[in-house]
Amino acid sequence: MSVAGYSVVAVTAVVVATLAVGAYGWRFSRTTSDFFVASRTVRPGLNASAIGGEYLSAASFLGVAGLVLAFGTEMLWYPVGWTAGYLVLLVLVAAPLRRSGAYTLPDFAESRLESRAVRRLSALLVVAIGWLYLMPQFQGAGLALAATTGTGPWLGGVLVATVVLVNVLFGGMRSITFVQAFQYWLKLTALLFPLLFMVGIWLGDGGVSVASTGTTPGDSWESPLAGAGGHQLYTTYSIIVATFLGTMGLPHVVVRFYTNPDGAAARRTTLLVLALLGLFYLLPPVYGGLGRLYAPDLIASGNTESVVLELPSRMIAGTLGDLLSALTTAGAFAAFLSTSSGLTVAVAGVISQDGLGRRLGGVRAFQTGAVVAVLVPLGLALLAEGVGVARAVGLAFAFAASTFCPLLVLGIWWRRLTDAGAMAGMLVGGGCAGGAVLATLLGAAPAGWPGALLAQPAAWTVPLAFLTMVSVSLATPWRVPRQAARTMVRLHTPEAVQLDRGILPR
C-alpha cells in the first residue's frame, strides 16, 4: 500500500474511533445541562485531557512546525504564548469564572453587569471569534487530506464538519468531553512516536546543528525576534500580548470552565492543562527543525505546513516511514475534529441561548444552534481563499485579547466596572483590532511602522480597550451594577463557606 492508502485507513480509523467514543457519551446525555456543560461533574484529570485535546488545533499540530521551518525560532513565540495564555487564565480568571455559575461568556457578562445590551454584544463577539477560528480548521482539513490522499480540497472540510455535527447533535458536551480527552493522547502519540525514530536518525547522522545549514547570509533563523527592520521588538511583543491575553477570550476555552465541579477544581484542571500543553509543544518545533535539515525543498515550494505529514516518510525509508506518515495524518485529523467540536459546542450554546432559546428552548435549540454554527464557517471555508491556518488563528487571538480579556479581568477584579464602560471598551478594542485585521487581509496596509502596527495590532488595541473600559466606567459611576458587591462574593469566596451569593444565572 502507498502513503495515500495508509492515510485513508488512518483517517477512517480516527473518524470511526471519534464516533465510537462519542457514542459512549451519548448514553449519558439526557438533560440540557448534559448538553451544555456535561452536568458539571467532570473530574480534573479527564477534563484537563479534554481541554488539551480541544485546544491543540490544526494551528498547533501542523502550523507551528510549518512556521518554524519557514521563519525560524521567532515562531516559537506562538506555542509559548498559547501555553503562557493558560497561566494568565489560571491566575486571573479560572476559579472566579467557574464560581460565577454561568454557562457562556454572555451569561457571565449579563450576570456581572446586569445588562441585556452587554449580553447581546458579547454573544455577537463569541460567534464572530468562533467562526473566525472554525473556518481555518475546515480549510486545513481540506488541505491535509488533499496533500496525503490526493482528493479534492473540499472533502476534508466536509468530512470534519459532518463528524463534528453528528457527535454534537447526539451527545453535546458530555460526549465531546470523552472524545476530546481521547484525542489529546492520540495527538501526542502521533507526534511523539515518529519523532523517536527521526531523532535517532538525526543523531546517527552526527547531530548537525539546525542553524548551520542552508542559511543564506543575513538570515537570522535562530534569532527569537519576529518581523523585520526597525520594528522587530514591537512585532515580537505584540505577538506576546495577543497570545498571552487572547487565550482567556476564546469561547471554546472559557466554556470548559463551567464543566468543573467547583472553583478549586477549575484551578487544578488548569494547572494540569498547563503540564499537558507544555508536554505537547515540545514536539512540533522539532519537526520544524528537522524539516530544515531533511526537507528544505518545502520552504521553496511554500508548502511548509505539510512538513509534519511528509517528514516521516522522507526520513525513514520503506513501509515504516509510510506508516508513520499515516499516523501523523491521523493526528492532524484528530486536531481538526477536536477543536471544531469544542468551538461548535461553544458557538451553538450562544446561538441557541441568545438567538433561538425563546422559541425552541432546551436541547432542540442547542441542536439547531449547532447546525448553524457549523454550516456558516464551512460555507466560508469553501468559498473563501485560504488565509493560512496559523495566520487566521493568530488574528482570532488578537481579536479575543482586545475584547473579552478586558471584560473578564476588570469584571472579576474591579467592582466599579459599569455596563457602559464594558460596551465602550469592547467596541473600541474590537473595532480597532477588527479594522487592523481587515486592512491586513485586504492588503490595504501601508509599509513601515503603520504596516507593523496593523499587522500585529494587539500591543496597542489591548491597552486601548482597557483604558476605554476604565475611563468610561469612572465617568458613569451611577451605572455600577446594584448587586456588584454580592456578585464579588460569589466570584471569589470558596464554595465551602455558607454565604448569600445572590441569584445564580439560571
Added chain:
Amino acid sequence: MPDTPPRRVRVTSPRTGAARVQQVPAAREIDAQTALGEVYMSSLLRSQLRLALLALAALVVVVGGIPLLFWLAPGLSAVEVLAVPLPWLLLAFAVYPFLFAVGWLYVRAAERNERAFTDVLDRP
C-alpha cells in the same frame, strides 16, 4: 505622708453572671454587607489579586525579558548548547517547566489564602 501603704482591695466585676457580648458570625456580616463584612471581602480580594500580580510579574520579567535580552545582545543568538541554538533551547524547552512551576506555586498559595478566609468565617 503615711508610712503604711493603703490596703489593697480586690476589684471584681459586679456582673460576672451576665452574658458576654453576642458575637455575630463573619458570614452574616458579609451577607448584610456591613463595613466589617466589606473588610473581610476586600482582604480576601486583595490577597488573591496580589498573588495573581506576583505570578504575572514573574512571567513578564522572565519570559517577557527574552526578546529584550536578545535585542540588546544579538550575539547571544549564535551561542549553541549541544548543537542547539540558545534561543531555541529557551523557547522550545526551558520555558515550559518554568510556566508549570509558576502555576503550581500559584495554585498552592491561592488555596492557602482561601483556607485562611474559610477559617476566619468558620470561627465561632
